[in-house]
Amino acid sequence: MSTPFIPVNEPRLTGNEKAYLRECIESGWISSEGPFVSKFEEAMARKTGRRHGIAVCNGSAALEVAIACLDLGPGDEVILPTFTIISCAAAIVRAGATPVLIDSDLSTWNLRVDEIESRITSRTRAILVVHLYGLPVEMNPVLALARKYGLKIIEDAAEALGQTESGKPCGSFGEISTLSFYPNKLITAGEGGMVLTDDDRLAERARSLRNLCFGKTQRFMHEELGWNFRLSNLNAAVGLAQSERWEESIAKKRQIGRRYTELLAGLPQVQLPLERTATAENLYWVYGLVLTESAGLTAEEAMQKLAAKGVGTRPFFWPMHQQPAFTKRGLFHGESHPNAELLARRGFYLPSGLALTEEQLLITADAVRSLWA
Numbered sequence: 001m002s003t004p005f006i007p008v009n010e011p012r013l014t015g016n017e018k019a020y021l022r023e024c025i026e027s028g029w030i031s032s033e034g035p036f037v038s039k040f041e042e043a044m045a046r047k048t049g050r051r052h053g054i055a056v057c058n059g060s061a062a063l064e065v066a067i068a069c070l071d072l073g074p075g076d077e078v079i080l081p082t083f084t085i086i087s088c089a090a091a092i093v094r095a096g097a098t099p100v101l102i103d104s105d106l107s108t109w110n111l112r113v114d115e116i117e118s119r120i121t122s123r124t125r126a127i128l129v130v131h132l133y134g135l136p137v138e139m140n141p142v143l144a145l146a147r148k149y150g151l152k153i154i155e156d157a158a159e160a161l162g163q164t165e166s167g168k169p170c171g172s173f174g175e176i177s178t179l180s181f182y183p184n185k186l187i188t189a190g191e192g193g194m195v196l197t198d199d200d201r202l203a204e205r206a207r208s209l210r211n212l213c214f215g216k217t218q219r220f221m222h223e224e225l226g227w228n229f230r231l232s233n234l235n236a237a238v239g240l241a242q243s244e245r246w247e248e249s250i251a252k253k254r255q256i257g258r259r260y261t262e263l264l265a266g267l268p269q270v271q272l273p274l275e276r277t278a279t280a281e282n283l284y285w286v287y288g289l290v291l292t293e294s295a296g297l298t299a300e301e302a303m304q305k306l307a308a309k310g311v312g313t314r315p316f317f318w319p320m321h322q323q324p325a326f327t328k329r330g331l332f333h334g335e336s337h338p339n340a341e342l343l344a345r346r347g348f349y350l351p352s353g354l355a356l357t358e359e360q361l362l363i364t365a366d367a368v369r370s371l372w373a
Contacts, residue, residue: 006360008312009184009286009353012252013238015245020237032211034233040240041194044179044187047246048157048171050196052203055231056210059158059180060087062193064094065209065229066154066176069195069202072097072125078154079119080128081111082319083340088128088156089320093329100124101321103337107274109288109316109347110137112339116145126152131160131170132317133349134257134285135277139165139173146174154178158193161186162250163283171196176206181239184353186249186285189239192231250283252354256361257284260350263365269295269372286349288316289368290342299348302371309367316347 024030037055045053056062072078074096080088082101092099100119102111110132127146129137146153153174157163160170161179171177176199179185181192195206208214213226242249261272271290275282291297297305303313319340321332350364 005310006312006351006356006364007353008314008349008351010351010355011183011188012245012249012354016241017238020241021234024233024237029233032230032232034236036233036236036240037231040189040231040236040243043240043243044171044194045196047169047243048161048177048179048196049169050172050177051198052196052200052206054195054197054203054206054210055236056193056195056229057231057235058191059178059182059193060091061210061227061229062178062180062195063087063091063154063156064227065195065206066178067091067095067097068209069176069197069205070126070152070154075123076125077121077123078126078128079116079124080320081130081132081340082321082335082337083109083111083317083343084130084132084156084320085317086320086323086325088130089323089326092128093326093331097125098123099320099331101319101332101335101337104339104343106339106342108135108277109133109290109343110135113138113141116142120145120149120151124149124151126154128154128156129173130156131163131165133159133273133288134163134253134283135274136160136163136165136170136280138277138279139168140279143173152176157196158185159285160283162246162253163285164280166279175199176202181235181242184286186253186283186354187239187242187246189231189235189242192235192239249354253284253352254281256352256356257282257287259358259361260284260287260365263362264289264368267369267372268292270368284352286314286352288347288349291346295346295372297371299346303348305371306367309370311364311367312351313348316343316349318344
């Protein structure tokens with residue numbers, strides 16, 4: 001009998017999800033006007049140490065709203081990592097602003113903080129910090145640069161929910177932060193996102209932008225263009241139930257990461273994730289591997305071999321400066337960011353969802369080791 005395929009992510013839905021969804025259906029509150037939306041916003045603001053949480057339909061929408069809240073547009077430059085999800089750069093480009101890219105640190109896989117200052121110009125308005133794969137960007141040097149040059153900080157904490165940096169919750173840094181509640185995140189709502197801020201004015205603007213910028217006195221009189229980025233009560237109900245298992249989920253992620261490290265230690269063909277930096281312990285949002293030169297395989301080849309053994313994987317991000325959607329617009333011409341290029345071609349991650357069992361983990365680790373048996 002063949003072993004069932006191990007998915008790269010399977011969420012765990014064993015809390016109050018069904019009860020809360022039933023409450024939505026029985027009460028008739030299934031739209032964005034339902035009470036679970038505000039409850040979920042309050043829960044996430046509390047857990048990230050923010051004054052305001054503004055729920056939206058997904059993490060990409062949260063980034064769009066964050067960029068708009070800070071009035072970033074034509075003539076403005078925003079610094080961000082080239083190694084990230086395309087939503088980050090896309091939000092900047094759609095606003096008419098210019099993305100300015102930073103290469104990756106090969107040990108943490110996050111942006112190189114030491115490169116930021118050299119990329120600041122008279123047109124730089126903001127730095128978009130993205131915490132990747134379980135380790136956060138070291139924020140104190142970034143915050144110092146923001147103060148020195150009068151820049152805004154946008155923090156994409158979608159992959160760092162539950163993580164801390166220098167003792168502060170990820171999602172609490174800078175003027176505005178964003179989250180995602182896609183099924184592979186620490187907390188899922190099926191789909192969903194959130195904008196987080198301590199600024200009352202930014203919070204009010206974010207609430208307006210996510211809801212078509214309806215007029216305050218005449219509802220259908222619009223002073224500016226917003227979006228319908230509202231989160232449904234159904235999604236919020238799932239998210240709230242997930243948030244109730246916050247500590248348990250964080251512990252499970254770290255347990256998965258430590259177990260993989262135990263089982264894969266000593267393989268010269270792979271670089272394992274750092275267990276910690278000077279300011280944070282790895283949360284292992286996903287468990288990534290970077291193949292070394294001695295591996296004799298590309299990430300794509302290794303992933304194909306693991307799929308044949310019944311193990312699901314997912315490639316690392318492809319750098320923004322090599323994205324056809326941007327190069328066809330004339331962006332990033334001639335740019336090279338060698339560390340990000342290496343990570344994209346040699347990096348991938350293993351099954352890391354909260355529903356992963358010990359048996360599945362052992363099978364996966366054995367499959368990885370067998371690539372060089």
